[in-house]
Amino acid sequence: MxxxxxxxxxxxxxxxxxxxxxxxxxxxxxxxxxxxxxxxxxxDAISGALHRHVDHGIFGYGSAPASLTELIVERMAERYHWHIKPEWIVYLPGLVSGLNLAVRACTDSHEGVITPAPIYPKFVTAAKFAQRPLTLSPVKLQHERWLTDLEATEVPDDSKLMLFCNPLNPGGTVYTRSELNTLHRFAKKHDLIVCSDEVHCDLILDEEAHHIPFASLDEDAAQRSITLIAPSKTFNIAGLGAAMAIIPSFELRRRFNRVRAGIVPDMNVLAYTAAEAAYRDCxxxxxxxxxxxxxxxxxxxxxxxxxxxxxxxxxxxxxxxxxxxxxxxxxxxxxxxxxxxxxxxxxxxxxxxxxxxxxxxxxxxxxxxxxxxxxxxxxxxx
Structure with a gap:
């Protein structure tokens, strides 16, 4: 070693x-x-930042530091060639809450959700908790890679949301631009919003693979997207509750925040501190x-x-x-x-x-x- x-x-x-x-x-x-x-x-940079905050001795209410927002904007541009605006970022106390909010913000009670299967179980429970109709899109092995088979997916007329996962959990697939373009065509054909869980985007093991945010494909993809990211898996700070939703559409962001209001809080002050140190120094x-x-x-x-x-x-x-x-x-x-x-x-x-x-x-x-x-x-x- x-x-x-x-x-x-x-x-x-x-x-x-x-x-x-x-x-x-x-x-x-x-x-x-x-x-x-x-x-x-x-x-150590994360531990050091947390120690400094703890040593200050006060843990009152806080809000997202402008410096953290700037780091996220820069990170998306430098690592993923995705140019986002600061106002698109919605801070959350965990990525799973983002999945549940997306279901409630993007669908009415009779409107359906589509999700790959097999998939991280919280995708399925997000639809079930909201009592939304759920359609499973089969994940199949294609040339040694696990991929969502959109051609085999039957889409009910009242479907409004696709819960997507890239990199895929489980399976570890990093979707190529061509594969994401296929998803985009599917979403346009059925007029779906795509909520893309990209929490593992920094954990790319195949050095020939490159993460591409779904929302970065073009303006239409951006306007029908909610992208969920977090430093939690990458830097092992899941217990601190740090996550972000990036929502380019003003109307979709308004609906997301309206559903969230009074129920789902922002990140706590220590989570802001850890996230900023992670993205800046680690x-x-x-x-x-x-x-x-x-x-x-x-x-x-x-x-x-x-x-x-x-x-x-x-x-x-x-x-x-x-x-x-x-x-x-x-x-x-x-x-x-x-x-x-x-x-x-x-x-x-x-x-x-x-x-x-x-x-x-x-x-x-x-x-x-x-x-x-x-x-x-x-x-x-x-």
Missing amino acids: SEDLHLFDQHIDRTRSNSIKWKKYQGRDILPMWVADSDFKVP QPWLTQQLNYLRQHRDRLMKEINAMPGLKLHPIEATYLAWIDASELPVENPHAFFEAAGVGFSPGADFGHPGFIRMNFACTTDTLTLAIDRMRHAIESIG
């Missing part, structure tokens, strides 16, 4: 830190590799993290695909491996591996019980132990 990656090999005991990831299996010898937060210590840390995750991704591709009954297709982004265990001769792959001491996200939560989702944003030692336990469990079947 190269010297600059040593930081990510540090074992930090999270069992006493009120971590839901680690509390789930507290007192049991099961490695938690499920919920999408990493086991990596946050960059690119070197992110570069190192990506190199570390690429090593884990490459190792998993080799190790998982050598295990009978398992298949892992290339992961272009995220730190989440979507493992096909449908050929494993067990009734419940999640329960099988949990009994072997490895706790994954069950594929059933995503609508595919024959799969498991593995979080590999952990130390190399943890990954090695997880692989060993998986291999021994499979060998025990024979």
Whole structure:
């Protein structure tokens, strides 16, 4: 392991830190590799900024610093060639609240929502909580990449919103410009608003892939879009509650904020502090993290695909491996591996019980132990 990656090999005991990831299996010898937060210590720049705020000693009401808004505008332009305006940004205490607000802002009670499947479960529950009709758009394997099959999607006449995910969770696909243009044509044909969850946009592992925001395609795409981003996954600050919706359309932004008013607050003052430090000072840390995750991704591709009954297709982004265990001769792959001491996200939560989702944003030692336990469990079947 190269010297600059040593930081990510540090074992930090999270069992006493009120971590839901680690509390789930507290007192049991099961490695938690499920919920999408990493086991990596946050960059010193974020910790330092938070310490300075804490040392100030007062935590009253706050609002979005102009400097943070400027950083986001600059970041979108420099990294993704998307030129946004400051007034388009709506600050949120979490990305999931953005999904739920989008459903309520973009649809009336009789109007429908379309979402890929399998997908992050909060997409489905956002429609169900709002009691909106839900149509699933099948995600299929195409040339070793998981893609939403829009041609196979039957769109009810009253559909108004497409919940989209790029990079895709699960599956890790980074959509190309051509693929996004196909989505745009689909949205125009059916007059859909597209709410695009792009929370993993900074976690691109395939060095040939490039994240393209859906809203950056052209003016029509922008005006029918809500883009959700956050520093939470990238810099492991999910617990602080920092997220943003970028909404170019004045009317759509007005509807979004009207639904939100009095119910969903802005980010808290510590979240603003952490987000600003992350976006301003932590690119070197992110570069190192990506190199570390690429090593884990490459190792998993080799190790998982050598295990009978398992298949892992290339992961272009995220730190989440979507493992096909449908050929494993067990009734419940999640329960099988949990009994072997490895706790994954069950594929059933995503609508595919024959799969498991593995979080590999952990130390190399943890990954090695997880692989060993998986291999021994499979060998025990024979």
